[in-house]
Amino acid sequence: MAKKKRLLLNNGLLEVTELWGGRVVMGEIRYGSAKKTEIKTSIRNNGYRYGILESSLDMLEAGHKGQIPIAKAELDEDPGKPWFHFEDALNDSNFNTWIEQGSFDSIDFTYPVKKDERLMSLSQRPYRFLRFPNGEQEFISDLADRDISIYAGENTFVNEQGSAVHSLIDGHAHRSIYGTVAVYPLRKVKNIGKMHGRVEFENTLEVEQDVRSGSRISIPSNLIVHGVIRSSYVYVAGNITAEFGLENMQKLEHSRIYSGQSILTNSIKHYPVWAGMFIMVRQSIDHSTVQAINSIVAPVVNGSEIRVGTKLYSRNIENRSQIYLGPDYVVDPNLKNIKNFHRQHEKKLFDAFMRLDEKQLEVEFTKKKALSHLAKLNKLSKSSISSDVLLSRFFVNIEEDLQKFRREIDKCQETLLVFQEELRQLNFYESHTRTNKKPEIIVVGKITPGCTIHAPHQTLRIRETMEHVSISLNQASGTLDISPLS
Amino acid sequence: MRHILIIDRDSTTLNDISRLVTALNFEPVVLFNLNSQNNIIRDEIAVIFMDIETRISSPKDVINYFNSASKVKNGHRIPVVFMYSNVDSKLVKEARELPHDAELKKPFTLEKLFELLEKQLDLGSIEYEQFTNEYRLKEMKDYAETMENWLEKFGSILES
Numbered sequence: 001m002a003k004k005k006r007l008l009l010n011n012g013l014l015e016v017t018e019l020w021g022g023r024v025v026m027g028e029i030r031y032g033s034a035k036k037t038e039i040k041t042s043i044r045n046n047g048y049r050y051g052i053l054e055s056s057l058d059m060l061e062a063g064h065k066g067q068i069p070i071a072k073a074e075l076d077e078d079p080g081k082p083w084f085h086f087e088d089a090l091n092d093s094n095f096n097t098w099i100e101q102g103s104f105d106s107i108d109f110t111y112p113v114k115k116d117e118r119l120m121s122l123s124q125r126p127y128r129f130l131r132f133p134n135g136e137q138e139f140i141s142d143l144a145d146r147d148i149s150i151y152a153g154e155n156t157f158v159n160e161q162g163s164a165v166h167s168l169i170d171g172h173a174h175r176s177i178y179g180t181v182a183v184y185p186l187r188k189v190k191n192i193g194k195m196h197g198r199v200e201f202e203n204t205l206e207v208e209q210d211v212r213s214g215s216r217i218s219i220p221s222n223l224i225v226h227g228v229i230r231s232s233y234v235y236v237a238g239n240i241t242a243e244f245g246l247e248n249m250q251k252l253e254h255s256r257i258y259s260g261q262s263i264l265t266n267s268i269k270h271y272p273v274w275a276g277m278f279i280m281v282r283q284s285i286d287h288s289t290v291q292a293i294n295s296i297v298a299p300v301v302n303g304s305e306i307r308v309g310t311k312l313y314s315r316n317i318e319n320r321s322q323i324y325l326g327p328d329y330v331v332d333p334n335l336k337n338i339k340n341f342h343r344q345h346e347k348k349l350f351d352a353f354m355r356l357d358e359k360q361l362e363v364e365f366t367k368k369k370a371l372s373h374l375a376k377l378n379k380l381s382k383s384s385i386s387s388d389v390l391l392s393r394f395f396v397n398i399e400e401d402l403q404k405f406r407r408e409i410d411k412c413q414e415t416l417l418v419f420q421e422e423l424r425q426l427n428f429y430e431s432h433t434r435t436n437k438k439p440e441i442i443v444v445g446k447i448t449p450g451c452t453i454h455a456p457h458q459t460l461r462i463r464e465t466m467e468h469v470s471i472s473l474n475q476a477s478g479t480l481d482i483s484p485l486s
Numbered sequence: 487m488r489h490i491l492i493i494d495r496d497s498t499t500l501n502d503i504s505r506l507v508t509a510l511n512f513e514p515v516v517l518f519n520l521n522s523q524n525n526i527i528r529d530e531i532a533v534i535f536m537d538i539e540t541r542i543s544s545p546k547d548v549i550n551y552f553n554s555a556s557k558v559k560n561g562h563r564i565p566v567v568f569m570y571s572n573v574d575s576k577l578v579k580e581a582r583e584l585p586h587d588a589e590l591k592k593p594f595t596l597e598k599l600f601e602l603l604e605k606q607l608d609l610g611s612i613e614y615e616q617f618t619n620e621y622r623l624k625e626m627k628d629y630a631e632t633m634e635n636w637l638e639k640f641g642s643i644l645e646s
Contacts, residue, residue, distance in 0.1 A: 002597060019600050020609055024509045026596055053509070066502070067596040069509035075614060130614050140614050349619065356626050363633055364527055370640070395637070395644060402633055409626055416619055 007042045009034040014042060014060075017067065025133045027070035029060055036061040043070065048133040050074065071133035077143065079427045081124035082151060084181060086111045086173045090278075099297065099313055104280050109239035109264050110204070110224050111173045113183055119173055120151055120181045121164035126424075150421045153182030154202075154220070172204035172222050174238025177260050177276035177293070177332055177432070178425035182237075184221035191227070192217060204238070211242075213250055231255045239263070245283075246271045258333070268298075276332065293330045293433050310437050315445035324454045325480070326439045326473050335429065342422040349419050352412040359405040366401060370394035439473040444485065455480045488616075489515045489530045493548065494537040494569065499592060503535055506596050510603065511617045518542060528552060528564070533606045535590070537569045538581040545581045553585070565606045 003018040012032020018025055025048055027039070034042075036057045043052070051074045059068055089108070098104055113119065126143040148165065149158045153176070155168045167173065171185040187203035194214035199205070205219055210227035211234070217223065222238040229242045231250040237260040245267040248255045257263070257271060262278040268285045275292045284300035295311040303319035306312060307329040317323065324330075370391065377388055441453065446467045453460040453471055457478030460471070468485045490507045492514055494500055504514040512532060534552060538545050545568070552564050565587040570578045573591065582589075588602055603609070615621055 017597060019597070020510070020604070024506075024600075056505070069505055069596070072509045072511075075618060128615075128618070353619075353622060360626070360629060361527065367633070367636070374643075392644060395641060398633075398637055398640075402630065402637065405626075405630055405633075409623070409630060412623060412626070416623060419619070 005046060006030075007046055009038055009042060014039060016043065016046070016048070016070070022132050022134060022136070023073040023130075024069055025071040026067040027056070027060060028067045029064075033063060034061065039070075047135070049135055050131050051133050073130050073132045073138075075128060075140065076131045077128050077423065077427060078126055079179070079424050079431065080122045080126035080143075080146075082120055082179060082428075083123040084120050084175055085118050086113055087175075098280075102299075104264065104282055104297075107264055107280060109241050109262050110222055111239070112186075113167045113171060113173045115167055115170050117167045118159075119156060119165050119167055119183070120175070122148065150424055151179055151181055153180040155183040155185075156181060172238075174222050174261055176237055177429060178338070179428035179432075180425075182221065184219075192232075213252065216254075229257070234258065236260065240275075241265070245269065246273065248272075248288075263292075268304075274333065291330050293327070293332070294435075308439070308441075309433055310435060310439055312441045314441070314443055316448070317441075317443060317451050318446075318448040320450040320452075322452050322454065323441060325441060325471070326456060326475070326478075327433050328456055329454070330433075332429070338422065338425065342419070342426060345415060345419045345422060349412070349415050352408065352415050356405070356408050356412060359401065359408050363398060363401045363405060366394060366397050370398065439475070441471040442485065443467075443469050443471075453480060489513050489526075489532060491515050491517060491526065491531050491534045493517045493535065493540075493542055495540050495542060496537065496592075499537070499569065502594075502596060503599065506599055506603070510607075510609070511614075512607075528557065529562075531564050533603070534564055534566045535569060536566060539570050539572065539575055539577050541577075545584055545586075549584055549586075567602065567606065 003022070005016045007014040007016060009032060012034050013030045014034065015028045015030050016025060027043070039057050039060055040052065048071050051072045053070055053072065056068045056070045060070070098107065126146050128140040128143055130138040130140055132138070148162055152158055152165045155171065156165050157168050158165055165181055167183045169183055169185055171183040173181060173183045175181045184202060184204045186206055187201055188206045188208065191209040191212060192199055192207055192215045193212040196215065199215065199217045199219070201219055203219065204221040204224070205217070206224040208226055211217065211225055211229040211232050213231040215232035217232065218235040220237045223234065223236045223240045225242040228244040229246045231248045231252045233254050233256060234240070235258045239261045240257065240259045240263045242263070242265040245265050246257055247269045248271040249269065251270055255271065257273040259275045261276050262280070263273065263275045264280045266281070267283040268281055268288045268290060270287050272289045273279065273291070277292065277294045279290060279292045279296045279298070281298040284302055285298045285304045285306070287303045289305045290296065291307040293309045295313070296306060296308050297313045299315045301314050301317045301321050303321060305322045307324040309327040309330045312323060312325070373390055373394065377391070443466070446465050447462050447469070448465055449462050451462045453462070455473050455478055458480050460480050470483050470485050472481050472483070474481055490503070490512050492500055492503050495518065500516055507514050515526065517526070531552070534548070536545060536548055549566060553566070567588045567590055568581055568586050569590045569592060571592040572578065587606060590599065590602060
């Protein structure tokens with residue numbers, strides 16, 4: 001029995017019908033008309049959030065009469081639960097202790113590891129599931145044989161059992177925001193300055209003093225600076241530790257900090273900063289634009305713009321600071337490129353299967369012709385069959401077609417592997433950015449008037465000082481809930 | 487079996503059936519004349535929808551081509567659905583004498599079409615695994631292997 005819902009639009013009525021146990025959802029404008037955005041919002045508000053067929057919504061907007069499929073169930077893969085052993089200290093209980101004690105002395109984002117040390121294993125196996133338009137999931141199959149090597153980056157190896165990734169060398173480990181774990185050897189330098197040009201070592205870099213103004217650092221691992229990073233461009237795939245702070249007092253245009261994982265520092269001043277996981281600041285964030293996909297901890301946020309995916313812990317937020325709360329506000333700048341590549345590979349895969357279909361047809365067609373010719377010859381003697389030129393030609397043609405078909409299969413297999421790895425990376429990114437944790441701002445001191453909190457569907461301007469509050473995001477409605485801290 | 491064969495000229499019907507079968511993860515294949523039948527792999531077809539009033543091809547020829555005794559003996563029988571709009575038409579009356587599995591009177595709703603497809607495709611027993619790329623690739627590899635074996639036998643006939 002089809003399940004029907006009637007959704008009232010501003011200027012019409014949309015009837016939604018669920019078929020095949022909710023795997024396919026049909027829509028029909030019963031009367032009136034509606035814009036695509038309005039239809040989309042309406043069906044989303046009624047719980048249909050996945051597998052939306054955009055082209056069908058375009059058709060409804062254009063006035064299509066009758067029913068049309070507007071959403072369908074899609075196959076998806078859960079990448080499993082990878083456990084990064086070198087990050088063991090970064091668990092929820094330790095995190096809460098750091099927050100409660102207000103001390104980050106025991107935090108270490110440099111992750112030194114020894115040769116053969118286990119870096120990563122799966123604590124839950126990957127599996128394939130069917131995601132219904134309303135978000136329900138149906139288990140389809142276990143992907144236990146899925147190769148774990150897609151998590152293994154530079155200087156790592158997969159153990160013989162295929163169950164864990166280990167380090168190949170002594171060095172410093174990190175994982176990317178897409179789940180790949182890598183280890184690089186340590187390289188120590190006294191300081192870095194403009195005169196060093198572009199610093200692009202294939203190492204974890206330890207700087208004994210400062211990174212001076214005008215420097216350009218781009219490394220695939222962790223950066224450890226015992227002094228200050230001043231007005232420089234720093235792009236680090238792993239973690240950044242800058243003991244005395246990040247300062248862009250010269251406000252140079254190219255100065256920015258990108259860390260694929262976490263940042264631990266003393267203070268951030270006038271700097272644009274982006275981090276894939278945590279940003280932990282011992283003192284204050286001053287007049288900076290700071291973004292972190294997971295959480296930010298800073299005792300004082302002063303005149304800054306903060307974009308945070310999950311949690312912001314602070315004592316005081318002051319001086320017209322702007323806070324954007326929720327995962328929609330923090331996106332990896334490289335995500336667009338990766339998604340574009342993935343789309344290109346998806347198209348390539350589609351084309352590869354199309355070519356395989358064509359080649360299969362060619363083989364079948366020649367086979368059919370060969371068989372019908374053979375049937376004609378069947379009444380003749382065996383010798384006349386073996387000496388038939390046309391039959392030999394068919395044999396050669398099919399042989400050649402089959403070889404081409406095999407080559408196409410190999411190409412398709414290669415593309416499929418790349419496609420699967422990208423899918424795994426995107427799923428990993430998605431599962432780590434869309435956690436079950438409720439986005440929240442925890443202020444143990446005060447938020448002063450003039451500060452603003454932005455949520456997808458609400459902007460809260462602080463007009464009176466608020467003390468000791470928790471401001472959380474209601475993800476269903478996109479609005480903010482304010483409650484006193486217990 | 488991923489293809490749904492549609493023999494019709496009416497664009498509304500073609501679009502409606504195509505949209506629904508695509509949403510069900512099947513692929514619509516449209517046939518405008520009998521000559522292009524050769525470009526279809528019979529084993530890939532799950533259901534045939536045929537307008538029996540269009541005169542694109544005679545229903546008898548189509549049924550004989552896809553469901554002849556020899557083909558049904560070696561493979562599966564493909565369900566055939568007749569579509570029409572005028573129940574009193576002579577063509578419809580004649581076609582109804584032929585073996586077919588269901589009828590669909592135009593115009594129809596997608597809901598009605600779904601009910602029919604659910605029965606003919608036995609959607610309840612469909613395993614979603616078959617819509618994955620790995621499954622498709624495995625099917626292609628199996629096909630290549632089968633063909634190589636066949637080619638070996640074919641070669642031995644030529645050599646003997």
